[in-house]
Amino acid sequence: MIARDPRRVFHLANAATGALLGCGISHILPLLPAAAGAAGLQAALAAACLCPRCAWVGANVTRGPARGAVALTFDDGPDPVLTPWILKALDAAGAQASFFCVGEKARRHPGLIRAIRDAGHSIENHSDRHRYSFAALPQTAIAREVRTAQQTLTALAGQVPLFFRAPAGFRNPWLAPVLAAHGLRYVSWSRRGLDTIDPRPERVLRRLVAAIQEGDILLLHDGAGARDHKGAPVLYAVLPPLLAIARERGLAVVGLPALLG
Template identity: 50%
Template sequence: MFFPCHNWMPTLAIKLSILVLASCVILTLWLTWLWPWTLGIVLINHLILTIAGLLPRSSLLGPNIIRLPPDAEQRGEVAITIDDGPDPEVTPQVLNILDHHGAKATFFCIGKLAARHPELCREIIRRGHSIENHSLSHKWYFSLLGPWGILREVRGAQILLRDITGQQPHFFRATAGLRNYKLDPVLAHLGLRLCSWTRRGFDTRVSDADLVFNSLVRNLDCGDILLLHDGNSATTPEGRPVILDVLPRLLNSLAELNLHSVSLRSAIK
């Protein structure tokens, strides 16, 4: 990396990867005829790291929160997280549903959308929810960026969201959950923690509210982190964003199971 990241501690997988690369360089310099083999090993090494980045719930590349801690489980807490907003049409309706059920949620907001709707972001905070970092512009190729590109995306959103809400985001979620090995040092540099999910409803692609709901409540348990979308949400055949049909049913199911939704920052200290 080309910027300070003193808090970064590489995972065992990253350490082994560095060892493999260093060994290949030394072997190639010592026995040049081995270069086709060492090149193949390097390519396999990078392929493994790439696959790890395509698994949103993987911790091979760095720490990744996919469940709430045990003390939150004991309190019967789950975390509903809502991505890709704020959306001026959908988010206010989501807030009203949450208020009606006395639930709190975590909104992973896109920096540039937050800049367009700052009052909506402040309303999210005013109602007792939290806003976290979902990158500056939600680039579809986020996982292909180099360290400086990742830094611009994450730090840019961090600054915007802090200035708009007066609160520093604590957590980051990558676009579609996809990342590469360069992300973790950036998060360490900015004091952020990566958060993925326990289960999701695929509500950006699935327009059937029943299917989305069933994906979320199947084996639902305390400590789960659930993913929905207020931005980029698929719409039902009637033209309603799926989240508006799913969220009330989900909150009713939580109540039946004696579970309650809290923000990530209240559950994870």
């Protein structure tokens, strides 16, 4: 029985997820009748895999304790333009952050990893190649993505990443045991600016600060970010006011190790 075998059920959900991500839902519609008996379960599992802030496929930290601080996180770097600019902005504001770095980008820009570390920020694991099919990969490939990035970032930074975030936040049930083997905790976010898709800085900023409160984990990007109507990275008009607003509201801006202990 499919429903009594979690691995078979997951493979079905995995196939659906992979198809959703890679081919588009129209390609899998003809296949659905063949799996009609498990369709509801497949849909639920596929939804679980595609739900970044859910804990249905493994533990998921979405916020920290209320201790007067928020954590700022940047995904998808390091980037030769944005990362140095972010480091200067953080330094000017006396703020700290966590950088979820991509292994292959880190190998291309090892000096940026050292710069992040030397400024006192934490470097975390965002997979090795940032494959958008991550949630559809088998466990061996998931393990390789996590392990290779972990080895790269540890070697370059001289410190071991403590947290992992999946590409686009999409996971599958194979990930949790892989993270446990590396002593990694899965972290998503409580507020995100959608700075990779929204070219309007004022809207990106509003998503982050409109209801900001202590314990929040904020998500921005230092790679693949959107650009405004003048062609400048949206982040340029978002990060300084974000840091100023946090200060006005008495919130320290810290990295994940400080927020989560």
